[in-house]
Amino acid sequence: MRVQHTSGDQPSAASATSRVGQSDDWIRALEAFGIAYFCFPDRGDPWMSTGALHAISQGLIGEAVVQQAYALGRSTLVDATWSDWRTEPFLAAQVQAGTTRVSLSVYTLLNGTRTRLVVILVQFRHTASVSELGESGLTPREREVAEMIATGKATKEIAGTLAISQHTARHHTERVFQKLGLRSRAAVAAAVAAHRLPARAVVYAAAE
Numbered sequence: 001m002r003v004q005h006t007s008g009d010q011p012s013a014a015s016a017t018s019r020v021g022q023s024d025d026w027i028r029a030l031e032a033f034g035i036a037y038f039c040f041p042d043r044g045d046p047w048m049s050t051g052a053l054h055a056i057s058q059g060l061i062g063e064a065v066v067q068q069a070y071a072l073g074r075s076t077l078v079d080a081t082w083s084d085w086r087t088e089p090f091l092a093a094q095v096q097a098g099t100t101r102v103s104l105s106v107y108t109l110l111n112g113t114r115t116r117l118v119v120i121l122v123q124f125r126h127t128a129s130v131s132e133l134g135e136s137g138l139t140p141r142e143r144e145v146a147e148m149i150a151t152g153k154a155t156k157e158i159a160g161t162l163a164i165s166q167h168t169a170r171h172h173t174e175r176v177f178q179k180l181g182l183r184s185r186a187a188v189a190a191a192v193a194a195h196r197l198p199a200r201a202v203v204y205a206a207a208e
Helices: 025-032 050-057 063-079 130-136 140-150 155-162 166-180 185-193
Strands: 037-041 090-096 102-110 116-124
Touching: 025 037, 025 050, 025 116, 025 185, 037 050, 037 063, 063 090, 063 102, 063 116, 140 155, 140 166, 140 185, 155 166, 166 185
Parallel strands: none
Antiparallel strands: 037 116, 090 102, 102 116
């Protein structure tokens, strides 16, 4: 299935692979995990991820959702305030799509070249909860740590929140990376997003 667009500046059906190299690790991780998203830069043409292309081909995302994502992307570029543009993803809005099966999470981001990006993640209602990360062998405590990593908490903050030592928090963090086969906090954030989008902005720091 190929989605036909009525406007020349709507997301192209080309793979995002050639473009993510100029974007941030977060977008790279989203692409690596096959997450459906639409990206709207303030310079250049919009694009959609390979995950979005796959969802379209499977009939999970229809023309109405693409049109709604397009409208949200363009309007957010115009309406977002200066404080919404950061070097880490900022959750600006969560919107119900035209179908009850889909909701759209709108993130704003400044990439490495200071280009303003609006990234719209597609969340399917039937998507499993983050607890299913346990299928990767994470313990309940490690799943808690994975969620905290995804929301930008450093090891010291994780230790304080869970009332454990920093050594123990660091051990849990290392186990999360090891069990999920990941190397960065951005990738953990994407893994969590693949199951349940966080209630606030996904903010990540460099691995400690």
